[in-house]
Each structure stands twice: as structure tokens, then as C-alpha cells.
Amino acid sequence: IYFPPLTPLSNVKLHSHAKIGYIVNQELVNISHAIKANPADDKINVLLMNNGTNSMLNSISDLVLKMPKIDNVFYHLRNNSLTEKAHYHALCRNDIVFVEELHEIHLLIASSDIVVARGGYNSISELAVLGKPSIIVDEARNPEIQSNLLLACNQYKNINPSGRDNIMDNLLTLIEKTKISTNSDYTPILATGCLDISNHIIDFLSNIPNL
Secondary structure, eight states, X not given: OEEOTTOOHHHHHXXXXXXXXXXXXXXXXXXXXXXXXXXXXXXXXXXXXXXXXOTTHHHHHHHHHHOOOOTTEEEEEOGGGSOHHHHHHXXXXXXXXXXXXXXXXXXXXXXXXXXXXXXXXXXXXXXXHHTOOEEEEOOTTOHHHHHHHHHHHTTOTTEEEXXXXXXXXXXXXXHHHHHHOOOTTOOOOOXXXXXXXXXXXXXXXHTSTTO
């Protein structure tokens, strides 16, 4: 059994296992590195991510309805991530950018300056590896999300937990920090999970007699 970082200790203790690095989409890593090497402008791009169960729909809609307009700050999201009222309001704002494809939203993690998302394991892993300043929304009745947040927040300064009632306040604070931050304290994390598994399997097979 292979356990990547942020695996709950209760799982690790139950099984014989091998520790591995993160497994993330290498395309995200490549895009992020290219953007950091060649910053385009002084815009702040905020990605508002929903998930497959639409559990962030009301939170994202609330942000669209209430967030003040800030110079050079743009919000990227899918149009199906909004209630009807919020969708109409978004069409009247010039700082909302709709993204059509789910794949595009995923790749925008790499090019965004701030990400607002649910605390799923894949999202937190990608944000940790990329060092993206982020607002991660807690789910009080979801032990997996709470475990992810607890472990991630203890290790990564860029992961900022938030309850649903104070997402906007936390986002406004992070936007102000991003305006003056160079992200110079970010230490790149190598996503070596796939390589670790491959090497472990090769070592295991090489020790089998007569194979």
C-alpha cells in the first residue's frame, strides 16, 4: 500500500505501507513554473472552484453577489457554479471571467494567483505542490475534509482554512497580501509519487529469485 503526504495517521498505522511523494498533474507544475519565470502583468487572478457535487455553489454565488470590485482583480469560474440570481449579477460585472470547460478550470490552478476551493485531497495536494495562496473551505460534517485541512495547515503557509461564513473576509485579506507579496518564501515541492511507486515496484521485483 502506498500513502502520499497528508494521509491521516490512523490509516498509516493500520497497514504495512511505503511512503511516497505527491502525485499531481505534471502539466500544472510545468505551467506554474513557466508563469513564475515570466510574470505577465499586475493582475490578480482569483480562481473560484466548485466540485463535482456542487457543494461550493452557494458559497461561490454569495461571493459573486457580495464581493466588492477591486482594481486589477479578476474572478474566474464556470457559469454552472452559480445560482440563477448570481449568474445574472455576474453578467453585469466586468471582473468575472467565465470558463467553459472543466479541464480549463483545472489548468487555471497553475496560472491563478489565489484559489478558493473545497478541501478535497487532490485540490490541497496540487495547491501545496504549486505553493498557491488559497482559501480552503471547511465542511464541518465531513471528517475527510477536516483531516485534510488539519494536516495541510500545519505544514503549508499558503493553505488558509475558512468557514463558509467568512470566505469573503478571508479572501479580501489574502488579496491585499498578494498585492505586496512576491511569494519568495515558497519552497518548491517535487511531486515524486509516481516515480517513487515505480522505483519501489522495480526494487521489489528485483529481489524475487528466478524472476
